[in-house]
Amino acid sequence: MQNYLHTIIEEASLDASEYQWKAPLRDHTWFKIGGFADLFIQTDSILKIQTILHRAKQYAIPIFFLGDGSNIVISDDGIAGIVIDTKTLQKSSPISIISSSEHECQIIASAGVLIEELVLFCIEQQLEGLLHFFGLPGTLGGALYMNARCYEGEIASHFIEATIIENNEIKKHSYIPDEWSYKLSPFQKTHPLIVNAILQVRRSQHPRDTLLTQALSYKQDREQKGHFRYPCAGSTFKNNRAFGMPSGQLIDQCGLKGMQYGGAAISDFHANIIINHSNASASDIYHLVQKIQAEVYQKTSFQLEPEILFIGRGYTQV
Ligand SMILES: Cc1cc2nc3c(=O)[nH]c(=O)nc-3n(C[C@H](O)[C@H](O)[C@H](O)COP(=O)(O)OP(=O)(O)OC[C@H]3O[C@@H](n4cnc5c(N)ncnc54)[C@H](O)[C@@H]3O)c2cc1C
Known part of the structure; x- marks a missing residue:
């Protein structure tokens, strides 16, 4: 090689x-x-x-x-x-407005732009719709790939079209509602490189200060919930509402909060967040995920599905 x-x-x-x-x-x-x-x-x-x-x-x-x-x-x-x-990628021209009407606006952004930068751009341009994403870690490409969601809103609701590279061709991939659902995007099936994307947002009547205050309130909420206290990757397992409660509550009710494996632990502030509390290895995280799945299955017959992705040698992806 x-x-x-x-x-x-x-x-x-x-x-x-x-x-x-x-x-x-x-x-x-x-x-x-x-x-x-x-x-x-x-x-x-x-x-x-x-x-x-x-x-x-x-x-x-x-x-x-x-x-x-x-x-x-x-x-x-x-x-x-x-x-x-x-x-x-495309660092020289990260975000711009491509069309605008009295109430609506379309922006195009490089996939590598951080979600926070994207929201700050919107605030600067007095645009709303994405404010609740302020504080969500990651890039636009990652958010589209994962169909990231928070505060009852998902990125798919704003997605119009992406430029992708797939099978050596540069293509456009437009929004098709059936291809998107909870934490699922079409890109998880075909693994293209997402180069950039067009998103739909709204013109706002509110001044920039108000928009910034709103956006910051979402990040502050995450800070208060402990999201940034330890290295982590957010929610470990997807929620399956069919079971009647979020995965965190399920894990909590099984009495697993605080469970550890090596340097990895279920956080004491949110049972669906695994933290790297002391030099955890990927193997520690992997084993803890398996332990949680086994215990929850044994107690409830419910199989938790990981949301975090294990990447690299020894795992299924790459
Ligand atoms: C503290 C914390 C809180 C979180 N809260 C939430 C939350 O509220 N809601 C939520 O949905 N998620 C949450 N997450 C998870 C994470 O923020 C999202 O999944 C995010 O969208 C991932 O983006 P990323 O750029 O970091 O992607 P990465 O983690 O780098 O990659 C994730 C996947 O996307 C693919 N990918 C990334 N960019 C591209 C691209 N340009 N083209 C093709 N494939 C690409 C990667 O190959 C990989 O398969 C949280 C994470 C943390 C650490």
Whole structure:
């Protein structure tokens, strides 16, 4: 594989500043866990990325698209092949307004833009609709891939169209309601690179200060709930309302709050959040997830489905 990786670097004409061998990934994740990427690429050139994707496919080199690393656990043994940092893509033109009417507005943003930057842009332009996402960790690409949701709103409600790279082609993928549901997006089936996306928002009658205060209230709510107290990846398991209660409540009622495995623990402030409380490994997180699933199943016959993604060597994705 190493020879192929060298060839890809040459063929894509990557500058020395655009790639790194054996790059440590833990600081690119919110869990602060994970091994190395064989080859880590940070470029803003879509043309170079296209070449990389094309050649990687030809040489059967695995590729992982990294957002802000807020919903993933990276294997202690790292990720084989190439990791592309989407936060550097199209950095020169991150967000702009593409159409505007009296009440509505469409914005286009690079997939690597952080959700917080996106909301701040909206506030600056006196646009509303996305304020409740302020405080949600991650990039726009990650939010679309995961169909992130909070405060009863999901990103799919604003999604119009994305530019993606799939099978070496740059394509448009428009919103089709049937393709989206709770924590599911069409991108989870086909794994394209999301390059940018168009979102629908509303013109606001409120002054910027009011919009900022509203946005900050959502982040403050998260702070009060303890979201940022320890390295974590938010909710560990999806909620299945069919069961009649959120997963956190289910785990709590099974008496599992505070359960530990190595350096990983169920937080004492939210039973659906696993924290890295003392140098946890990916393996600690994995084993704790399995322990929780087994205990909950034994007590309730209900199978919890993880929301966090295990990525890299030893796991199913890449
Ligand atoms: C403290 C905390 C609170 C959280 N609260 C919430 C919450 O309220 N609601 C919620 O839904 N989630 C929540 N999360 C989870 C997380 O914030 C979201 O899932 C977020 O949208 C992930 O974005 P990311 O950029 O970090 O993606 P990553 O974690 O980097 O990646 C997640 C997946 O998206 C894919 N991906 C990322 N970017 C691209 C791209 N450009 N093209 C193709 N694929 C891509 C990756 O390959 C990976 O499979 C929380 C996490 C934390 C740490």
